[in-house]
Amino acid sequence: MAYIVSVATSTAIFAIMALGLNVTWGFGGLLNLGFFMFVGVGAYVSAVITLPGAMPPYTSYILGLSMPFPVGALTAMLVAGLLALLIGSVALRRLRADYFAIVTLVVTAILAQVVNDQRTLFNGSIGLYGLPQPFADILNTDADTYSYFFLGMCMVIVVAVFWFTRRLQWSPYGRALRAMREDDRAAMAFGRNAYVYKLKALVIGSAIGGLGGALAAHFVGVWTTESWTIGEALLIFACIFLGGTANNFGVVLGTIITAGLFQELTRFLPQIPGYPDAAAALRWVIIGFLLIIVLYVRPRGIIPERHDRDPAPLPAASTL
């Protein structure tokens, strides 16, 4: 049972991240290959806000404020959003998809290297350990009950993020953003500054990613540079492609299938003697195959994007 709760919790956290990426990629059409950078930054920021001060020479990191988790999570969102604003204001200037994708990828690689090498920042390659469990001091329960509480908290956040991004998608802003995803020149010809709209989408999506990162770090209790590799970033894209780009229901379903079922079920595959890594590698192969099959059969995902329906009835003598 504890295992199932743990899988459900990590799936919920992945769903939060995927819903965030869906704002930038699904609604805004921004191929944000650096999405996991914002997740990672959120994780680190929340960690150093909630952890007690570093103890050199054993550990070395900035801040260490021993603040409660909500402060850490909110700061994580804020910093991730600000970083997105900074990167986006440069990378989105030209409004070219390839340019943006490459810049985000490169910045992620550079930042990962800096965090890894600069021990004074987030304890370098050793990473941050012993992150406090959110609200554990107030609840004061046993580990089993606490795991249910943490799952519940993640579920509530999934619902909140789901509601927020859904409303965003169908708002006038979201409609203009979706138009720019298709053709930003045409949107500019109708008086919209596509750069600003897309920058906002990037900031919102990244802030949600930062929140997901904070949750992930406190769930595991550990965060290192190993935790954010290109693999995780692609996994979240896989969740979206599989379930249905720009459809929140699809994104959550895609996350359950990819992050939940396939990541975890393959653990039960029989061990191949002499190849201890086979199961882990096979997981990626299966996800890859699944993705190819779905994209072939349903190019827009299992549950494709929905369309706004104008509620007014058609006039009786409609000629078409």
Added chain:
Amino acid sequence: MSIVTSEVKHPDATPGSTDLARVTALELVDVWKYFGAAAAVAGCTLSVADAAVVGLIGPNGAGKSTVADLVSGFKHPDKGRVLFQGRDITGLPPYRVARAGLVRTFQIARVWPTLTVMENALVAAPDQGREVIWKAFLTPRKLRAAESADRVRARSLLEEFDMIGLKNDTAETLSGGQKRLLEFVRIMMAAPRMVVLDEPMAGVNPVMAERIVAGVRRLNAAGITVLMIEHNLEFVEEVCPTVVVMAVGAVIATGSMDELRRHPEVIGAYLGGLAGGE
């Protein structure tokens, strides 16, 4: 010429400009644009009267589409000035040009494919502060009320253009001609003072041609000045009392199609294609 332009609110428009603004909608003054060493537009000077329908024709490579880009801010001239309603708009980004009241279309009908026909119309309407994110969360009712006026207007326009039955279909499912009609609906929604149409007949089935002609007339009837780049000369003759001819980046003649047929330079530019009839 009626002076009713003040009825439509354009956020970026500067009121109280010169008298010239009332007669001249658009003016290009010695505009140059180079691509590398070659000048695509070389000293182009032309003016479009307010509320007129002006055709812009010329052989391939004359620089017509570059002029459309320069006027709408998608490209910026290397030399010369672009005046709109008497106001210098040279160097403004495209969205500012549009907000000043000058909207354009493209050679390929650029509808937003996965948005519905209705949504296409709604995005084209002036923003008027509705596309502010927090309003969708803090004052959703007010936002919906403000939107409903646009929806009513969009429905009546879609009805007028015979497209109301398609309102909930995505734009990608439309034919080439229907996409052009949707562009007219979008322009009507945007309610600009002037529109630059870049080859509105391109990609349109001849069956739909009459409806495109009606569409251009409808825009003009709404008080919108039209500058129309077009290759189909019959169509140009039908809807444009005044036609400007460009060749090698500059204007070589202006007049009615009848006059232009007898214009030696125009005949030369087209190698007799104009005079010989279609």
